[in-house]
Amino acid sequence: MKVFNILILSVLILLTNAKAQLKIVTTYPYIASITQEIVKDKAKVDFLAVGNLDPHFVVPKPSLAVKLRNADLLIINGAQLEIGWLPPLLDQANNAKIRPSASGFLDLSQYVRLIEKPENVSRTMGDVHPEGNPHFHLDPYNIPILSDAITTKLCKLEPENCSYYQENNKLFKSKWNEKLKQWNSALEKLKGTKVIEYHKLYDYFINRYGLVLSGAIEPLPGIPPTGKHLENLIEIIKIQNVKLIMQDVYHPLKPAQFLNQKTGIKYIVIPHDVGAVPEAKDIFSLFDEIVRRLTND
Amino acid sequence: MKKYLITALLPIFTATASELDELKKQIQQQQEIIQQLQEKLKQLQEQQEVIQQTQEKLKNVDGRDPIEKVLSNPFSQAKFVPDISLILDTSFVSRNLTDDTYRQVQIPGFNHGLFHMHDGHGHMPYNAERGFNLNYAEMYVASTVDPYFDLVGVFHLSENDFEIEEAYFKTRSLPYNLAVKGGKFYSEFGRLNKFHHHVWDFADAPLIYRAVFGEHNLLEKGAQITWLAPTPFFLMLGAEALQGDNENNFNRTGFTVNTKRDGSGDDIKISDTKKPNLYVLFIKPSFDIGNTSILTGVSYAFGKTRINHLEDENPHAFAGDTKILGFEFTAKHLLDSYRYLQLQGEYIYRKTDGSKFAYNNAGKLVIVPLEKKQGGFYVQGIYKFDQRWRVGLRYDLINKNDVIAKGKNQNLPDNLYRYSAMIDFLPSEFSRIRLQYNYDKSLFLGSERKTNHEIILQFNLAIGAHGAHGF
Numbered sequence: 001m002k003v004f005n006i007l008i009l010s011v012l013i014l015l016t017n018a019k020a021q022l023k024i025v026t027t028y029p030y031i032a033s034i035t036q037e038i039v040k041d042k043a044k045v046d047f048l049a050v051g052n053l054d055p056h057f058v059v060p061k062p063s064l065a066v067k068l069r070n071a072d073l074l075i076i077n078g079a080q081l082e083i084g085w086l087p088p089l090l091d092q093a094n095n096a097k098i099r100p101s102a103s104g105f106l107d108l109s110q111y112v113r114l115i116e117k118p119e120n121v122s123r124t125m126g127d128v129h130p131e132g133n134p135h136f137h138l139d140p141y142n143i144p145i146l147s148d149a150i151t152t153k154l155c156k157l158e159p160e161n162c163s164y165y166q167e168n169n170k171l172f173k174s175k176w177n178e179k180l181k182q183w184n185s186a187l188e189k190l191k192g193t194k195v196i197e198y199h200k201l202y203d204y205f206i207n208r209y210g211l212v213l214s215g216a217i218e219p220l221p222g223i224p225p226t227g228k229h230l231e232n233l234i235e236i237i238k239i240q241n242v243k244l245i246m247q248d249v250y251h252p253l254k255p256a257q258f259l260n261q262k263t264g265i266k267y268i269v270i271p272h273d274v275g276a277v278p279e280a281k282d283i284f285s286l287f288d289e290i291v292r293r294l295t296n297d
Numbered sequence: 298m299k300k301y302l303i304t305a306l307l308p309i310f311t312a313t314a315s316e317l318d319e320l321k322k323q324i325q326q327q328q329e330i331i332q333q334l335q336e337k338l339k340q341l342q343e344q345q346e347v348i349q350q351t352q353e354k355l356k357n358v359d360g361r362d363p364i365e366k367v368l369s370n371p372f373s374q375a376k377f378v379p380d381i382s383l384i385l386d387t388s389f390v391s392r393n394l395t396d397d398t399y400r401q402v403q404i405p406g407f408n409h410g411l412f413h414m415h416d417g418h419g420h421m422p423y424n425a426e427r428g429f430n431l432n433y434a435e436m437y438v439a440s441t442v443d444p445y446f447d448l449v450g451v452f453h454l455s456e457n458d459f460e461i462e463e464a465y466f467k468t469r470s471l472p473y474n475l476a477v478k479g480g481k482f483y484s485e486f487g488r489l490n491k492f493h494h495h496v497w498d499f500a501d502a503p504l505i506y507r508a509v510f511g512e513h514n515l516l517e518k519g520a521q522i523t524w525l526a527p528t529p530f531f532l533m534l535g536a537e538a539l540q541g542d543n544e545n546n547f548n549r550t551g552f553t554v555n556t557k558r559d560g561s562g563d564d565i566k567i568s569d570t571k572k573p574n575l576y577v578l579f580i581k582p583s584f585d586i587g588n589t590s591i592l593t594g595v596s597y598a599f600g601k602t603r604i605n606h607l608e609d610e611n612p613h614a615f616a617g618d619t620k621i622l623g624f625e626f627t628a629k630h631l632l633d634s635y636r637y638l639q640l641q642g643e644y645i646y647r648k649t650d651g652s653k654f655a656y657n658n659a660g661k662l663v664i665v666p667l668e669k670k671q672g673g674f675y676v677q678g679i680y681k682f683d684q685r686w687r688v689g690l691r692y693d694l695i696n697k698n699d700v701i702a703k704g705k706n707q708n709l710p711d712n713l714y715r716y717s718a719m720i721d722f723l724p725s726e727f728s729r730i731r732l733q734y735n736y737d738k739s740l741f742l743g744s745e746r747k748t749n750h751e752i753i754l755q756f757n758l759a760i761g762a763h764g765a766h767g768f
Contacts, residue, residue, distance in 0.1 A: 054634035061590040062531035062583035062766050088767035096470035096526050250634045280360050
């Protein structure tokens with residue numbers, strides 16, 4: 001009986017300890033990094049998808065359901081980027097707190113202006129996102145908007161720590177604005193450069209810095225390139241004088257290498273998330289690295 | 298004096314002249330602006346006229362006042378339409394066994410052939426005939442009911458049949474990581490059992506599944522509770538109480554058997570089983586080692602058995618109980634975003650105990666104690682070597698087939714095996730074309746083993762909104 005009492009007591013202590021710190025799970029590492037800047041040591045932040053794999057195709061392994069099981073807050077990218085893998089995990093996690101529409105759920109896509117929202121959708125368009133392009137975090141001007149949204153949510157959940165979070169957010173944003181100046185002046189010289197990307201991943205970045213998108217290696221979102229499509233791209237590269245292929249880390253490099261051989265076009269592997277390359281350790285170094293790679297002649 | 302006046306006025310005059318120039322300029326500019334504005338106005342007027350004309354026209358066509366044709370649809374619920382999808386599975390089959398032979402062959406000691414029916418009801422096996430097969434068109438409807446429940450309906454439509462394959466609710470907001478499911482659904486027993494045919498890695502079920510559960514796996518009415526334990530690794534525990542419809546193992550309806558085959562003797566009544574009749578328990582741990590995810594599990598199903606084949610040509614029946622034990626192991630190793638290696642295997646063991654009712658040559662009822670201890674496994678490896686291509690190999694073996702009647706082993710074949718190989722091409726996430734070859738040594742006609750070579754070309758396509766699949 002005594003042993004039993006001790007057991008119950010220790011379980012209770014474990015439970016109360018578990019309650020002490022807010023547990024935040026984000027779908028992608030970049031969201032975890034921004035969140036970490038705001039909560040510092042006041043909450044535990046974890047993420048589900050690794051940064052060096054395709055964000056659309058995350059394997060819903062049971063170990064991810066374990067992370068969701070105890071979470072108090074789930075922050076997702078949204079705009080259907082997680083549609084192929086998060087729903088079965090939420091279903092498995094049996095955690096009512098973080099279901100969409102529950103108080104412990106935040107969809108960041110609701111706070112930014114999405115581009116490329118198609119007026120009509122059909123599966124003949126490939127893996128198209130009906131709500132618009134979901135890769136909005138690669139416009140650095142969107143990051144403070146996201147950090148504001150996260151801070152507001154945190155204040156709702158923990159009013160007692162609100163001023164702390166707001167203070168951290170203010171610091172984060174001022175540091176970010178300093179960085180923006182650096183990045184803006186470094187990227188000035190790329191204005192008007194014609195580029196090709198593998199997937200429509202960098203469109204927000206391209207728009208922000210005045211690059212010109214001339215095509216994509218994928219003929220349709222989610223569909224790998226055919227020989228014919230690459231032939232067309234060679235024509236486009238030659239006629240439009242396209243200067244650069246923005247290659248992501250998770251798609252095969254072969255098509256970019258092929259185009260490079262045929263036309264001499266340069267290709268640069270650009271990280272898209274924290275952890276995509278070893279240098280991208282957090283949200284700051286992610287953009288530092290993007291800018292470094294693009295401007296490193 | 299005059300001269301003075303002139304000299305005095307001169308600066309004023311010149312000043313006025315320069316101001317005049319300035320004014321002229323300004324007037325000119327303003328005139329230009331006025332002109333521009335007039336042009337704009339004209340354009341706008343013209344546009345307005347066009348709009349008015351169009352409105353006029355519309356009014357004439359419609360014959361109603363604009364006030365009456367306000368586009369209002371206040372009771373539309375279009376935004377609440379659930380996810381609806383249709384999944385088609387159609388195949389072309391080439392098989393060395395004739396359709397006639399294929400209809401008669403059996404897996405000895407397990408069931409009465411792949412086409413066995415009860416009261417005209419039963420399941421045709423997938424890819425039943427040589428040539429073209431329409432395996433099914435499956436309708437899937439799912440949505441959130443309210444903050445508390447999700448609802449899923451899966452309607453299995455074959456050419457002439459409608460079947461509610463699954464229809465269940467699942468809770469969304471229970472505390473302590475609990476969830477309850479109720480309705481008709483695939484049991485969580487084992488690994489493959491809960492998955493629908495369209496996500497299987499091969500065009501057909503493993504041999505041991507076909508032999509033990511029949512063509513549609515363990516699909517039952519009942520309730521399920523699952524709990525995700527607060528362990529640092531994944532640990533799911535669950536229990537199910539099910540009605541016990543699976544006619545291979547648990548059929549719950551009793552029967553009346555006469556002591557004489559011609560019905561002239563006394564009736565012996567075997568009652569229905571208790572209902573619910575089938576209980577399933579399962580425990581499934583999972584953990585990661587680097588890029589490899591491992592899922593294992595043990596499942597246990599037990600219930601009473603009532604098998605009524607009294608209307609058959611060779612009438613017989615069985616009453617007793619059945620226990621089924623299942624072990625599963627899955628390892629998935631990610632090579633990158635699009636390529637993986639997956640190894641999956643299951644061992645299933647069944648023990649049935651009871652009395653068999655049959656007639657001897659004199660037409661007299663004989664009741665003998667019957668015990669079955671049967672087991673087998675499958676192991677399969679899948680290699681996704683490209684974003685759109687996968688290959689797979691599967692080995693099936695039933696290596697325990699002890700059927701003991703009256704204490705005497707019937708010495709049924711216990712080396713029932715099959716090799717399968719498949720390659721599938723995925724043009725997109727919504728379509729799959731698969732070519733599969735089976736070398737099947739599990740089928741018998743009487744006591745004669747019938748080797749079955751089978752080639753299946755399968756097309757599986759989905760339209761509409763269909764939820765993502767789990768691990």
